[in-house]
Amino acid sequence: MRFLWIFAHPERQSLNGSLLTEGLNALREQGDEYRVSDLYAMGWKAVADADDFATAGLERRLFLGAEQERAFQQGVLSDDIREEHRKIEWADVLVFQFPLWWFGPPAILKGWFDRVLVQGYGFGIKGPDGRTRRYGDGGLAGKRALIITSVGARESGFGPRGIHGPVEEVLFPLLHGTFWYTGMAPLPPFVVYGADRCTEPEYTRTASDLRERLRTLPATAPVPYRPESGGSYDEALVLRPELAPSLRGLEVHRTT
Amino acid sequence: MRFLWIFAHPERQSLNGSLLTEGLNALREQGDEYRVSDLYAMGWKAVADADDFATAGLERRLFLGAEQERAFQQGVLSDDIREEHRKIEWADVLVFQFPLWWFGPPAILKGWFDRVLVQGYGFGIKGPDGRTRRYGDGGLAGKRALIITSVGARESGFGPRGIHGPVEEVLFPLLHGTFWYTGMAPLPPFVVYGADRCTEPEYTRTASDLRERLRTLPATAPVPYRPESGGSYDEALVLRPELAPSLRGLEVHRTT
Numbered sequence: 001m002r003f004l005w006i007f008a009h010p011e012r013q014s015l016n017g018s019l020l021t022e023g024l025n026a027l028r029e030q031g032d033e034y035r036v037s038d039l040y041a042m043g044w045k046a047v048a049d050a051d052d053f054a055t056a057g058l059e060r061r062l063f064l065g066a067e068q069e070r071a072f073q074q075g076v077l078s079d080d081i082r083e084e085h086r087k088i089e090w091a092d093v094l095v096f097q098f099p100l101w102w103f104g105p106p107a108i109l110k111g112w113f114d115r116v117l118v119q120g121y122g123f124g125i126k127g128p129d130g131r132t133r134r135y136g137d138g139g140l141a142g143k144r145a146l147i148i149t150s151v152g153a154r155e156s157g158f159g160p161r162g163i164h165g166p167v168e169e170v171l172f173p174l175l176h177g178t179f180w181y182t183g184m185a186p187l188p189p190f191v192v193y194g195a196d197r198c199t200e201p202e203y204t205r206t207a208s209d210l211r212e213r214l215r216t217l218p219a220t221a222p223v224p225y226r227p228e229s230g231g232s233y234d235e236a237l238v239l240r241p242e243l244a245p246s247l248r249g250l251e252v253h254r255t256t
Numbered sequence: 257m258r259f260l261w262i263f264a265h266p267e268r269q270s271l272n273g274s275l276l277t278e279g280l281n282a283l284r285e286q287g288d289e290y291r292v293s294d295l296y297a298m299g300w301k302a303v304a305d306a307d308d309f310a311t312a313g314l315e316r317r318l319f320l321g322a323e324q325e326r327a328f329q330q331g332v333l334s335d336d337i338r339e340e341h342r343k344i345e346w347a348d349v350l351v352f353q354f355p356l357w358w359f360g361p362p363a364i365l366k367g368w369f370d371r372v373l374v375q376g377y378g379f380g381i382k383g384p385d386g387r388t389r390r391y392g393d394g395g396l397a398g399k400r401a402l403i404i405t406s407v408g409a410r411e412s413g414f415g416p417r418g419i420h421g422p423v424e425e426v427l428f429p430l431l432h433g434t435f436w437y438t439g440m441a442p443l444p445p446f447v448v449y450g451a452d453r454c455t456e457p458e459y460t461r462t463a464s465d466l467r468e469r470l471r472t473l474p475a476t477a478p479v480p481y482r483p484e485s486g487g488s489y490d491e492a493l494v495l496r497p498e499l500a501p502s503l504r505g506l507e508v509h510r511t512t
Contacts, residue, residue: 010305011318046302046363049266062267065452103433104360107302107367113358135419156492160504163391163484163493165428169506172421173429177359228419236412237419248416249505250425 001218003027003034004091008098008109010040015195016097016150018203019210023095023148026211035087039108045080046111052078068118077118084116088140093217094184096174097148099195103170113178122182127229134181136227141183144222147171148210150195158191167191168223169250176225176253185222224255257474259283259290260347264354264365266296271454272353272406275466279351279404282467291343295364301336302367308334324374333374340372344396349473350440352430353404355451359426369434378438383485390437392483397439400478403427404466406451414447423447424479425506432481432509441478480511 005024009016020036027034037044045051050062053071071077077085088094098105105113117123122139126132133141149171151158158167168175171189179186190213192198192206213220226232232243244252261280265272276292283290293300301307306318309327327333333341344350354361361369373379378395382388389397405427407414414423424431427445435442446469448454448462469476482488488499500508 010320013317040303040305046367047296048357048362049296061269064266101304102366102369102373103429104366106304107363107370110358110360110366111302111363114363117358154492156494159494161495161500161508163489163495163509164433165506165509166504169425170429170433173359173426177420177426233419236410238412238415239417239419244417248422249507250421251505252417253419253421 001032001092002090003032003093003095004037004087005034005095005097006037006039006109006112008039008096008106008112012038012041015192015198015203016099019148019192019207020097022207023097023210023214026214030215032214035090037084037087037112039112042080044108044112045115046108048111048114052081052115065119069120069124072118072120081115081118084112085121088116088143091143093144093146094140095146095148098150100149100151103164105174117178117182131229133183134228135176136180136183136225137229138181138183140179143184144187144217145179145184146187146213146217147174147189148192149189150192152196153193155191155193158193172250175223176250180223180225186225187217187220187222225253226255257288257348258346259288259349259351260293260343261290261351261353262293262295262365262368264295264352264362264368268294268297271448271451271459272355274459275404275448275463276353278463279353279466279470282470286471288470291346293340293343293368295368298336300364300368301371302364304367304370308337308371321375325376325380328374328376337371337374340368341377344372344399347399349400349402350396351402351404354406356405356407359420361430373434373438387485389439390484391432392436392439392481393485394437394439396435399440400443400473401435401440402443402469402473403430403445404448405445406448408452409449411447411449414449428506431479432506436479436481442481443473443476443478481509482511 007020011017024034048064053067054076098109123134124132125139153164156162157164160166175186190210232239234240239252263276267273280290304320309323310332354365379390380388381395409420412418413420416422431442446466488495490496495508
């Protein structure tokens with residue numbers, strides 16, 4: 001398989017940097033190909049703005065989303081964005097590795113989503129039936145996406161009733177709102193807890209767990225979110241009452 | 257009251273720009289003071305890195321969080337960050353206005369959190385009992401925080417069983433994981449739906465609703481999240497079984 005590994009940590013001499021090396025070694029040994037987008041090392045531009053596309057002297061009011069789509073269709077998005085598109089096209093699996101800051105991705109990675117997954121490319125594409133392909137279908141359909149993230153807190157705080165919220169629900173904007181929204185299959189996230197206090201034996205176990213996750217990745221079941229097009233939602237995009245009856249909240253969007 | 261209004265939209269000639277003007281006019285008319293951090297106009301640096309502090313030739317491995325805290329304690333954080341700290345100290349209310357991109361804040365705003373709310377300032381402060389002040393207490397205790405955000409989707413999709421997830425749960429990383437975590441009272445978010453198709457009458461109603469929200473803000477009840485220190489959580493930071501029994505997920509962290 002072909003992996004695009006997007007790495008968003010400012011320091012390679014870190015727990016995350018070591019796990020990156022470990023992960024790439026594992027991929028090489030098991031015969032997979034990979035490319036790496038090391039966002040800090042690349043000096044990746046985080047902020048989406050009019051510099052992302054040839055504007056031909058745009059003096060009018062900026063509609064960012066519409067301009068992104070136009071520039072994508074005309075092939076005039078900036079070089080750094082088009083290079084990421086080429087890497088994505090090449091890859092079967094996208095890995096996003098980052099320390100969890102404020103319960104989300106660092107700004108440099110958020111900016112990768114804001115700038116790369118533009119309308120007309122990642123989403124906003126109509127299917128043969130005239131409906132927009134979304135949630136389980138879209139511009140990135142057929143690919144898998146894996147989050148590898150580190151947190152300082154203990155695992156219990158991210159459990160079903162933990163104070164930080166269940167980790168899969170905290171990551172819902174990425175897993176469901178970004179990966180699944182653009183058609184990718186979201187794999188269960190690989191989370192390193194207590195990252196600030198990782199001992200040598202813990203690191204060894206984590207590295208081994210990561211290798212196992214990468215080895216078994218082709219057979220790993222994605223998070224079973226419901227597709228938008230499968231009849232589960234009504235015209236207002238509300239889950240039909242006979243499904244997960246009397247439940248509400250993020251978990252109703254999983255089939256199990 | 258004193259408002260710090262953090263605005264994260266690339267275009268002032270936009271629905272968000274108009275609502276910003278409307279909101280500031282309302283504050284002025286009702287006798288409140290305000291300051292504005294217009295992040296795009298300021299050219300705000302989004303990416304947290306070693307340039308955020310005087311490193312005195314830092315050649316060692318970068319521990320970003322620890323260096324941020326050290327620089328804060330020594331008063332050597334970069335000028336732009338210290339200026340935001342001064343504005344925050346001055347303010348009673350923080351307003352965060354942004355278009356919802358990928359179900360979260362634009363990178364430029366995410367970077368405001370990553371760079372400004374450093375350890376020792378926003379969080380990681382110990383109380384007299386030796387425990388870390390967090391969730392309902394912290395460096396920003398006593399302040400209120402309001403999200404104003406715009407989405408293209410209809411309101412139904414962000415309801416209790418809507419496909420995008422309940423808006424308050426999608427915004428949990430900000431409301432609970434950032435505002436409440438640092439001690440601020442998170443106000444119910446002000447969400448503008450169908451923002452891409454806003455008609456003149458809809459705009460007039462939205463502007464009027466916003467004025468009403470700002471007028472009644474001092475009396476508005478915050479989202480009733482549970483404080484960490486109130487005895488609701490056990491030592492593993494798991495909600496005690498007698499509270500919201502048999503429930504799980506993000507909603508258990510609300511008292512009602």
